[in-house]
Amino acid sequence: MRALVTSVARLLVGYSVALAIGVPLGTALARSRLVKQSIGPIVLGLSSVPSICWLPLAILWFGLSEWAIQLVVVLGAALPVAVATENSVRHVPPSIERAARTMGARGARLMLTVTMPAALPGILGGAKVGWTFALRSLMAGELLFVSGGLGQLLETGRDLGDTALVLAVVVVIVALGRASEVLLFSRADRAIARRWGMEAA
């Protein structure tokens, strides 16, 4: 139980940071030619690196600490969020923004009241992908070093030859994924389906 709490807390922190980085980064990639040309290829390239590959580097930098594992989670989740955000902001119908501009909206106001809401379905899709990436990165990270989370419990089960424990932890992870889907995303999904006229998944 404590392992679950530890893992979920890590997940929430890392995921929040990942969203806070990924959404603005994706928006900047979509809107600024300078940003796109300078770091666009890097972001795309890095997003294809399995995030667990960052763990050795993270341990070198931060030691066997909370920071190391968070770095892995954040990197794992932020990049897919950024890529999805970039795509959805780029595909906001131009007439929607032009209409807002003719009504006098510009700058940050235009971005917050029109561009972001218009891109929201795509951003939400990216956020879901980011969540599963965060969960996977976290589990991989916890498997690899002593950490007190679910991943470590798996490792303990293996060490003790306790198949029941290992399977139980896997069931808990499945439940965690499902619960997060229901708690975090299904309401947002339904709201978007109602407004945009899409079928609820």
Add this chain to the structure above:
Amino acid sequence: MSGVAAEADSSLVVVRGARAGAAIALDDVSLRIDAGAGEVEILRNASLHVGAGEFVCLLGPSGSGKSTILNLVAGLAQPTSGRVLRGEVPIAGPGPDRAVVFQDAALFPWLTLRRNVEYPLELQGLGKRERAAKSEELLRLVHLWRFKDQYPHELSGGMRQRGAIARALATDPAVLLMDEPFAALDAQTREILQGEVERIWSATRKTIVFVTHNVREAVRLADRIVLMGTRPGRILHEETVDLPRPRAANDARVAELANGIAQRIASEVEKVAREEADDAWVAPGGAGRRDSRRAMGRAV
């Protein structure tokens, strides 16, 4: 708020000086854009005056620069050379004194119809109660009050366009710019909405610039039709429509005038068709009349 007051004042000035100046003026305007493989001339040497309260239709085939003129007036594009004036002032950017209705309505899908209409009022800093009163008035004007809590995807194409018109009128703009607003609608709905626009125009006396490629629509609605040609986009000719209002779409005089204008622009339309085809295709019924049509083209 002070901006709104100032805007109202300046539009009064324009109305009083309608003969002296124009609500909108294009002064020898050209627009060229860099299209990768070299410069493309979108609009060449266009000059146009639209008086306050006048209903002007820009009519021409695609690529004739009619939407470009609308974007220039809206402030969404800047001319390469020449000046675009609103009253006596050069247009520097978009502003709530010039509202635009787009072909695809461009309502915000995440807001209800009512909140869509209130959005421009929110931008102007109006309070909740004022916004509610104004949006009710506008939605009743376009007969959509009953649907105020629906989202755009729940409305038909014609209802969306009426909603877009209500939203465009929200800031009480002096100028209403309409960019092929009914092009995607079926014929019956289009005729109904044409009647609505004529009625709203008669009631509010906005200056309206209306872009269309539908000759009959132009004849039905406009005080004056500006015919436009392609490659490069340019103004060919102006035609005053001196028929009594309200006009019916099936009025014989409307049809007659529309036929005359359609013949005039036939050569331009055919030019586009030829350029968009991948071989030496000639529009049906084209062969044999080419010379006379060229002569007509020149006369235009």
